[in-house]
Amino acid sequence: xxxxxxxxxxxxxxxxRASAVDVCRAALSRIDAVNPSLNAFNLVDHDRALAAAAALxxxxxxxxxxxxxxxxxxxxxDNLCVRHMRTTASSRILERYVxxxxxxxxxxxxxxxxxxxxxxxxxxxxxxxxxxxSAFGPARNxxxxxxxxxxxxxxxxxxxxxxxxxxxxxxxxGGSIRQPAAFCGVVGLKxxxxxxxxxxxxxxxxxxxxxxxxxxxxxxxxLALAVIAGADPADATSSREPVPDFAAALGGGVTGVRVGxxxxxxxxxxxxxxxxxxxxxxETLRAAGAALVDIDLPHAKYxxxxxxxxxxxxxxxxxxxxxxxxxxxxxxxxxxxxxxAMYSRTRDEGFGPEVKRRIMLGTYVLSAGYYDAFYLKxxxxxxLLRTDYQQAFEQVDVVAMPTSPIPPFRLGEKTADPLxxxxxxxxxxxxxxxxxxxxxxxxxxxxxxxxxxxxxxLTGRLFDESTLLRIADAYERMTDWQTxxxxx
Amino acid sequence: MVPSVDMATLSTADVERIxxxxxxxxxxxxxxxxxxQLADILAYAEQVQTVDTSGVPAxxxxxxxxIERDDDPRDPLPRDEALASAPDAAREAGLFRVPRVIx
Numbered sequence: 365x366x367x368x369x370x371x372x373x374x375x376x377x378x379x380x381r382a383s384a385v386d387v388c389r390a391a392l393s394r395i396d397a398v399n400p401s402l403n404a405f406n407l408v409d410h411d412r413a414l415a416a417a418a419a420l421x422x423x424x425x426x427x428x429x430x431x432x433x434x435x436x437x438x439x440x441x442d443n444l445c446v447r448h449m450r451t452t453a454s455s456r457i458l459e460r461y462v463x464x465x466x467x468x469x470x471x472x473x474x475x476x477x478x479x480x481x482x483x484x485x486x487x488x489x490x491x492x493x494x495x496x497x498s499a500f501g502p503a504r505n506x507x508x509x510x511x512x513x514x515x516x517x518x519x520x521x522x523x524x525x526x527x528x529x530x531x532x533x534x535x536x537x538g539g540s541i542r543q544p545a546a547f548c549g550v551v552g553l554k555x556x557x558x559x560x561x562x563x564x565x566x567x568x569x570x571x572x573x574x575x576x577x578x579x580x581x582x583x584x585x586x587l588a589l590a591v592i593a594g595a596d597p598a599d600a601t602s603s604r605e606p607v608p609d610f611a612a613a614l615g616g617g618v619t620g621v622r623v624g625x626x627x628x629x630x631x632x633x634x635x636x637x638x639x640x641x642x643x644x645x646x647e648t649l650r651a652a653g654a655a656l657v658d659i660d661l662p663h664a665k666y667x668x669x670x671x672x673x674x675x676x677x678x679x680x681x682x683x684x685x686x687x688x689x690x691x692x693x694x695x696x697x698x699x700x701x702x703x704x705a706m707y708s709r710t711r712d713e714g715f716g717p718e719v720k721r722r723i724m725l726g727t728y729v730l731s732a733g734y735y736d737a738f739y740l741k742x743x744x745x746x747x748l749l750r751t752d753y754q755q756a757f758e759q760v761d762v763v764a765m766p767t768s769p770i771p772p773f774r775l776g777e778k779t780a781d782p783l784x785x786x787x788x789x790x791x792x793x794x795x796x797x798x799x800x801x802x803x804x805x806x807x808x809x810x811x812x813x814x815x816x817x818x819x820x821x822l823t824g825r826l827f828d829e830s831t832l833l834r835i836a837d838a839y840e841r842m843t844d845w846q847t848x849x850x851x852x
Numbered sequence: 853m854v855p856s857v858d859m860a861t862l863s864t865a866d867v868e869r870i871x872x873x874x875x876x877x878x879x880x881x882x883x884x885x886x887x888x889q890l891a892d893i894l895a896y897a898e899q900v901q902t903v904d905t906s907g908v909p910a911x912x913x914x915x916x917x918x919i920e921r922d923d924d925p926r927d928p929l930p931r932d933e934a935l936a937s938a939p940d941a942a943r944e945a946g947l948f949r950v951p952r953v954i955x
Contacts, residue, residue: 464929
């Protein structure tokens with residue numbers, strides 16, 4: 365049985381129509397039924413979840429106030445720290461790591477009454493677009509099990525799409541919430557950089573990383589964002605910008621909303637079925653009163669190289685901490701050669717190929733002689749890209765693109781050529797580089813031998829998640845895409 | 853000054869040098885694979901060098917606020933907890949143990 369929406373569960377638990385324990389049991393039994401084929405979870409903690417649910421039911425019985433996510437089962441991408449719960453980032457180097465603290469986003473979810481059921485599969489250290497870089501094997505797409513659920517938050521998206529949980533957290537450095545949400549036919553929101561504290565998120569690229577919700581509806585995404593957003597003294601990059609009542613933004617229409625389409629950018633390499641779904645979504649918005657405006661983002665074509673130069677540089681620095689000393693794997697291959705040999709062997713054994721590739725690339729672009737030509741240059745083009753968006757937002761309220769140029773591809777199809785895999789991120793990386801919020805919502809299917817979901821991406825102004833959620837919610841009421849469920 | 857970077861010159865020795873900087877002991881197979889793949893990726897990334905960026909400041913981050921806070925002391929992670937995940941710790945002494953550092 366598929367689990368109901370977060371809002372429905374919260375209302376039922378708060379009013380006593382359902383017990384948190386019963387809801388939790390239903391989620392766990394759905395996970396137990398589908399996870400052997402989906403591999404969406406790295407860890408499911410039945411006992412901890414049921415104990416938390418029972419505690420919540422006791423609080424309700426005692427008449428204590430319950431939070432906005434009371435009794436809602438949630439899944440967490442396995443790069444989010446949970447105190448005393450194994451957190452691996454799908455890496456051998458952290459295979460047995462048990463964090464001594466909670467990520468702020470996780471602590472806020474639990475304080476709001478959410479019940480953590482487990483940790484979801486992802487690309488190692490969130491580096492990848494297909495989940496195939498997980499040390500524990502890829503999660504699979506509930507719509508077609510020989511295909512990727514997307515990445516890097518593929519397990520979170522698959523778990524929501526398969527009806528295991530109504531809500532999951534992912535992290536998004538270059539599309540890692542939005543692309544798997546698109547591939548699995550669910551809603552994924554990357555908030556504005558700084559909107560959600562990154563404390564307790566295992567760092568990949570610190571100027572780009574952002575935690576956000578994956579859900580079946582915009583309303584559930586709004587509910588989750590309101591809980592996890594807001595300043596945090598433990599993350600100096602978290603913003604003090606006031607957090608609006610995101611749910612209050614819902615319910616309206618799209619009349620007068622100006623939707624920008626970067627026509628010159630959304631051209632080559634877009635799959636025909638994806639293009640049809642995208643154009644259909646634009647037509648639906650237009651018919652509902654939105655204005656479609658052609659815009660130009662002249663530097664968007666450089667977003668992929670800029671992203672892979674900036675992100676790998678930051679990753680090479682962030683991942684220097686995995687050295688076999690304070691936590692994680694340490695090589696057993698002798699101590700001859702001293703501490704330096706220990707570091708190098710530990711890291712060779714602990715990291716998978718994509719992580720090593722990115723550490724190598726990042727180390728290269730930061731090294732003497734190449735810093736100016738690659739890293740500094742990329743940071744300057746990043747400024748030009750930000751300016752493109754600032755200018756676009758003088759004319760329009762949101763920018764629309766397909767989330768991914770292609771539908772979910774087959775596992776193994778792109779693993780031999782890393783550059784081809786990177787190019788699939790063409791429409792998602794800009795939002796991270798510019799720090800902007802962006803959402804992916806289901807907007808149709810590519811029909812073939814498999815029925816494969818397509819996502820519409822909307823990018824908004826800094827801290828204007830409300831407009832994205834409002835359009836997403838209105839679009840849901842104009843269509844029925846989010847009611848389609850995968851065959852599994 | 854932007855040096856002219858010719859990717860055809862990315863050699864096995866370059867990859868070995870980068871691996872040493874990154875503390876990665878790569879196998880011969882990995883070195884050969886990465887030499888080819890990194891050359892491909894860098895050749896693609898070279899297109900950023902065609903953009904005119906004269907006078908354009910670099911973006912290191914997009915923060916709009918919030919980078920300072922009061923420097924108040926807070927409770928640190930208890931020592932036992934900090935040592936609990938270490939692959940080799942001298943718990944009684946409260947230390948991480950590592951192989952020989954000075955030769």
